[in-house]
Amino acid sequence: MTETAPRPTLEAVAERAGVSRATVSRVVNGSHGVREALAERVRRAVEELGYVPNQAARSLVTRRHRAVAVVAAEPETRVFADPYFAQQLRGISKELTAHDNQLVLLLTEGREDHARVGRYLAGGHVDGALVFSLHLDDPLPGLVRSAGVPTVFGGRPDWDDGRGGVVYVDSDNRGGARSAVHHLAGLGRTRIAHITGPLDQTSAADRLAGFRDVRAGADPGLIAQGDFTPGGGERAMRELLDRCPGLDAVFAANDLTAAGALRVLRERGRRVPQDVAVVGFDDMLPVAEQTDPPLTTVRQDIEGMGRLMARLLLRGLDGTAADDDTETPSATAPGVVLPTTLVHRATA
């Protein structure tokens, strides 16, 4: 653990370049109206001294931090159960980095942490927040609101279906579900079952809604609750098979669930896809490609969601972000819903 040497200041650079601090500041911040000759001298001095701006001093006057908080409830969401959150993080990180912003990670473990996060956000330490709020009664959204920090949500917050000006990014869960079920129906399957996710999460609720869109009058016995885990998928599949031995297709709310269902199907002697066709959701590669047989599933662009969240936030912060990108949605849209695509493998 080496001791960190005193860094050169603007002052030092100015002296070395034989100009004023203001001029150095202008050059460093890329503002125009500095004669090229001078600018060059300054740049050289910066280089020679290894000058790096002191962000604390800068923040003190600009009130900008070039930092964004990412808030996620760790135990409640499936944050670490599958690579879902990790991929979003990756997208977020890329986008923030591209615009020279830092990522401050705030993980909450329970109620006690909420106060801390609220205080931090309200403390004006970051310019904005990216919040993952997937549960019905999540206190986080309210907290963030009252903290008065510009925020973009990951996943449709259930408490705001279009009224408020809540900005969020989500996958087209409902449309994706529809396409999955349509595909199954197109295969000639008539007894299509659905294993849901935990229905207090909007993504799970939306996928169920999509299923119902296509199978309006479906036998309720063909719907079983899962929880986005393989174990939940197994339980639900057994239940389904007991209730409706004649089912010929299953739409699972996510890939992990489908993996569990597949195991039970094999255990019960059903051939996939001949006897029972299966479609998942997510297209988590490590899961979907490793199932036996490989899983047909609905792909969502998870990393893209993360990138978009960051982009939207940055854009709200100032006119700085990614105007070059065609994906940028209309400025008035409260929520942005990314399309999904069906990936054909072997289970349906």
Added chain:
Amino acid sequence: MTETAPRPTLEAVAERAGVSRATVSRVVNGSHGVREALAERVRRAVEELGYVPNQAARSLVTRRHRAVAVVAAEPETRVFADPYFAQQLRGISKELTAHDNQLVLLLTEGREDHARVGRYLAGGHVDGALVFSLHLDDPLPGLVRSAGVPTVFGGRPDWDDGRGGVVYVDSDNRGGARSAVHHLAGLGRTRIAHITGPLDQTSAADRLAGFRDVRAGADPGLIAQGDFTPGGGERAMRELLDRCPGLDAVFAANDLTAAGALRVLRERGRRVPQDVAVVGFDDMLPVAEQTDPPLTTVRQDIEGMGRLMARLLLRGLDGTAADDDTETPSATAPGVVLPTTLVHRATA
């Protein structure tokens, strides 16, 4: 995206409490030598105004940021392939939070990012860094060194086997591997194979070393290279079976590898554990409990590693951290190696 209101300053609190800024500062920072009556008045004013210290202003004078960078190479490590890194992050987050430090996440995607990270670290934006460096020729460690930031590494850096003052936290990979192989031998197995991880990572190399410690004269044909993925495990297992059809045990370098090996074993008609006993490494619950049969494996306390890394760093920064904890290692130890334990399930 609400507009953020102007926050109250120290000045405002001082005025309200009828004292000087200095006194408020003392109270806020918990320094002694302020009469209780005054202190109480100040606290009330802080409360009423909802005062939160401006960290930028504070950092400007103290040169401390109460922030730590976590640096990880995203594509190279298996950061997001399994929940390994996520769990470490969780441990780190908990520990940092407990000591009121923030976590700045720096993900690198390739060479281009190294310069950025180096600049950031050298820029004095954080008080220290937690760096995950698992590869032989990783440029990150060097970068961090020259940035002159207090650092703790995650995993034994290969380029420093005890000489320099490098602080790191690692699992007892070698000892854990030994216990796995001893267990297999204790079961009476005599033709024990090993599927390695990518040998440019110290963890994989150390596990191989542990295997060799116990099976000194082992037939080289009983060792096959994997890459910590299920696919790699499958390939290696096939290779092994082709070379030595009579093998009766396999020690896989991690659980994912073991999962792949298990599939091939079943496909080739070997019963587990009757014909071939299998032991993994990591005890990643979603994997180890879901294999068929459930996997016997070497558990490492991943979250604990993360916590310890943070604790060590914080301790180095000042005398602030976790002196209350018995796990804190001796001040002179360059690296800390956490014990592993064998978890018995059904494969061995």
Added chain:
DNA sequence: GTGAAAGCGCTAACAC
């Protein structure tokens, strides 16, 4: 014990 005052390093008016 408490207050007054001097900066920390930077940006942004405002002069020149």
Added chain:
DNA sequence: GTGTTAGCGCTTTCAC
């Protein structure tokens, strides 16, 4: 165009 100046909100000697 470039320099001068006044703070941003806080901690910290140093008097009292």
